Amino acid sequence: MAEKVIILGSGPAGLTAALYAARADLEPLVLEGGQPGGQLTTTTEVENYPGFVEGIDGTKLVDAMREQAKRFGARFEYGRVVECDLSQRPLTIGVADPFDTSDEAKAQKQLETQTLIIGTGASARYLGLASERRLLNKGVSACAVCDGALPIFRNATLAVVGGGDSACEEALYLTKFASKVYMVHRRDQLRASTIMASRVEKHEKIEVLWNSVIEDVLGDEKVEGMRVKDVKTGATRDVELGGFFLAIGHDPNTKFLKGQLKLDAQGFIEVEHPSARTSAAGVFACGDVMDPHYKQAITAAGSGCRAALDAEAYLESLAD
Ligand code: NAP
Numbered sequence: 001m002a003e004k005v006i007i008l009g010s011g012p013a014g015l016t017a018a019l020y021a022a023r024a025d026l027e028p029l030v031l032e033g034g035q036p037g038g039q040l041t042t043t044t045e046v047e048n049y050p051g052f053v054e055g056i057d058g059t060k061l062v063d064a065m066r067e068q069a070k071r072f073g074a075r076f077e078y079g080r081v082v083e084c085d086l087s088q089r090p091l092t093i094g095v096a097d098p099f100d101t102s103d104e105a106k107a108q109k110q111l112e113t114q115t116l117i118i119g120t121g122a123s124a125r126y127l128g129l130a131s132e133r134r135l136l137n138k139g140v141s142a143c144a145v146c147d148g149a150l151p152i153f154r155n156a157t158l159a160v161v162g163g164g165d166s167a168c169e170e171a172l173y174l175t176k177f178a179s180k181v182y183m184v185h186r187r188d189q190l191r192a193s194t195i196m197a198s199r200v201e202k203h204e205k206i207e208v209l210w211n212s213v214i215e216d217v218l219g220d221e222k223v224e225g226m227r228v229k230d231v232k233t234g235a236t237r238d239v240e241l242g243g244f245f246l247a248i249g250h251d252p253n254t255k256f257l258k259g260q261l262k263l264d265a266q267g268f269i270e271v272e273h274p275s276a277r278t279s280a281a282g283v284f285a286c287g288d289v290m291d292p293h294y295k296q297a298i299t300a301a302g303s304g305c306r307a308a309l310d311a312e313a314y315l316e317s318l319a320d
Contacts, residue, residue, distance in 0.1 A: 002113055003028075004113070007030045009031075010033060010037055012297045014030060014119035014287065021117070028069075029111075031079040032079070033080055034080050034099060039122070040058035040059070041058055041059045042146050045057060048297075084256060086280040090113055095111060115314055118284070122250030122289065132217050139242065140243075140246075142246040144171075144174050145170065145173055148245075157182070159226055159241050160181060161185075162185065163191045182209055182239065183200060184212050211230055212231065214227070214228060226238070226241055227239075252267050261278045261279050262278065270290070271285050275306065288300060
């Protein structure tokens with residue numbers, strides 16, 4: 001028997017879609033994905049989600065959203081979608097073990113659904129250096145909040161690459177443990193919001209290396225340094241480090257679609273704004289997987305609401 005609504009992803013987008021679909025008695029099934037709770041679980045304090053005067057821990061916020069959706073009948077399963085057929089009714093999706101993140105992961109079961117809401121979010125980007133890959137989890141990390149408190153980073157000199165809000169947040173977070181934090185940014189101006197940029201620039205433990213790119217991450221068994229190039233002068237220098245963190249943005253998680261939905265040039269799912277409708281009937285998208293611009297927890301939640309309302313209207317149109 002086909003589900004009425006399956007929701008992929010359990011960040012603010014998927015969980016808000018679950019809440020709305022559940023309140024509409026659609027008994028949505030949420031597949032939580034490889035990172036239950038999404039990117040908010042890798043952040044510390046969320047200060048800009050309305051309603052929390054003093055801010056709220058990211059994990060607590062998504063846990064509350066999940067419980068709220070469950071209260072109205074949303075069901076949750078662990079599972080990562082690795083394939084789908086969106087060309088036929090009912091829609092079918094192939095689900096693999098959520099913790100097998102390899103590209104070769106095979107579907108262990110097939111599910112059928114009348115509508116699909118995709119809120120699979122985005123994953124951290126890497127520079128693509130062989131040394132970065134080799135030293136991953138040996139001092140290289142794309143999540144300061146997840147890994148920063150590890151003993152290897154205590155009292156060490158650390159680097160964060162990037163100039164956006166994430167890089168600022170990660171650099172500030174790492175000052176709790178590190179003796180010094182370099183922020184390595186390829187331009188002469190941060191992309192981050194004024195408040196985050198000013199916190200970074202005022203912090204005594206943080207030094208921003210402007211107009212700088214990473215040529216290499218140094219070290220055999222663990223991170224020992226970085227080779228940085230000044231893009232204005234062309235000069236390179238080696239800097240000793242105990243840890244190397246990436247905060248250079250995220251790529252939308254759309255691999256499983258294998259060309260079945262219209263994506264934009266950067267790989268984000270195209271929707272018919274202001275609706276959440278995608279290029280396939282009965283398939284809706286919300287959150288960071290369709291948003292190359294705002295990428296906020298609150299905008300993701302708002303788009304999850306739209307996706308659920310659109311799915312509900314679509315199901316009603318089928319019944320007519
Ligand atoms: P982002 O705003 O896209 O910033 C990515 C940064 O990485 C940019 O500074 C970019 O440089 C740099 N970069 C990208 N590719 C690079 C490469 N190959 N080599 C070197 N540098 C590279 O991403 P984000 O910081 O993850 O933020 C995403 C969204 O979440 C934003 O809308 C942000 O406001 C929001 N956010 C908000 C908060 C908060 O409010 N507390 C916290 C985290 C994130 P250029 O600047 O030169 O392009």
